[in-house]
Amino acid sequence: MSALLFFLGCAGAYAGAYVTRARHRLPVLMLAAAVVGVVLVLLGPGVEAAFRQGIAPYSYLLGPMTVALAVPLAEASEDGARKARVGFTTALLLVSAGLSAASIVLVARWLGASATACASLAPRAATSALSVPTSEALAGSASLTSVIVATSGVLVGLVGPGLLSLLGVKDPRARGLALGASGHLVATARAWEESREAGTASTFALIVHGVLTVGVSFLLHALRFF
Amino acid sequence: MRIIGVVVCVGFWLLGEAIVRSLGSSYGGGLVGFALFFVTLRARLIPLERVRGGSGLLVTHLAFPIVGVTAGVTYAARSFAAEGVAIVVSTLVSTLLCLSVVGLAAKWRLRTETTDP
Structure with a gap:
């Protein structure tokens, strides 16, 4: 499983949870993370390395957001x-x-x-x-x-x-x-x-x-x- | 207007990164950039109005970069399965203690303020 798919999957899960937040009224983070988490459980531990590689670029966003x-x-x-x-x-x-x-x-x-x-x-x-x-x-x-x-x-x-x-x-x-x-x-x-x-x-x-x-x-x- | 705020935030983050790297620290530069930006805003070197839009955009989507890390608990849960009880109980104690102490102390202080002549 490609790291790029995990990168895009996390973005997609967040976008989906954010856009529909008025309907589900759940915290966006919890819903998006739950969706990705379920996918990871279904795929098993074999994809952990690709997943870690895929989410690594997100850490660069935390810096400017902390500053904000x-x-x-x-x-x-x-x-x-x-x-x-x-x-x-x-x-x-x-x-x-x-x-x-x-x-x-x-x-x-x-x-x-x-x-x-x-x-x-x-x-x-x-x-x-x-x-x-x-x-x-x-x-x-x-x-x-x-x-x-x-x-x-x-x-x-x-x-x-x-x-x-x-x-x-x-x-x-x-x-x-x-x-x-x-x-x-x-x-x-x-x-x-x-x-x-x-x-x-x-x-x-x-x-x-x-x-x-x-x-x-x-x-x-x-x-x-x- | 939003782009200005975002660019300023990125600039302070990069400045923070440069500082922590020059000091050889393993800590991220985000917090150093945050502190520098806060001091700059309080000193009114940058008008709040200029950066409010961009900052608001970033703060609104604060959860975006941590979706993957949060989902990654699927793997962390395996590593920490043996410590599950300790983690759950300590989190409950700490969270409810914090909520109660701050709520009651602030209530007492605000009541004192109201009744004081």
Whole structure:
């Protein structure tokens, strides 16, 4: 099986899921990846080398896309400086990033996970554009990191709003911060559905929490947590 | 207008790559480019309006380059099958802890702000 077919197949799966998103209402990434994943299962392990070769060029797109996140962050930080106490919010997100990375590594280690798995899990609380290169830099598995990030995003997108309501968190800014910090892009999209205020707070949290998580992941690695 | 934003993002990424390579780092230049671009925007050296369209296009399709990597978990799952419980439990604990802590702390802070004179 040619690497070019895998390259085109991934693009086609994404395009199909994106164009029909209004009909299926599923996260585009999850649907497209599920389609490609099913094809890979059907083809068996013999095509792994061609598949890896086929998806390699996509890694070059991650760089400019990571850079592009600076624009919403700059916009959100300008808004936040007026409307909220950015110092408190950033401190809260730093604590949260530390808790997220430390808890996932400690629980995973306690349950017997390898150092490679821990390195893949540590940046879970950052969006894929940040967590995947971080995982690779820490000698983790980019594939495992990507799926854990996507899965936790879907989990928060589905149960997050209900859980926050159970906890009595009604302020849209608080809900947006919690959704963006814990559920990345999927939960941020959900926050935008709730209100503009929640969406703005979620975008701010998505990016600031992601950047802080990268820093915390490297710190934990330097401190030999994994 | 969108093309300008895309070209600027690619330019900062290449600059970031050049910096990390000159430092001999194995880390991707995307984050260095991101940091440089953010500082540049905050310093108003590049007007936000000029790059908003191109950046919006890239951010909208953030999931595009990671479809293959995500599907690649089919192979990763085999390698990590023995650690499945550890991975699932730790992910659940970390995700729900993060959601609850941020939600409750922000709720407390915003309520304090409202009730303070």
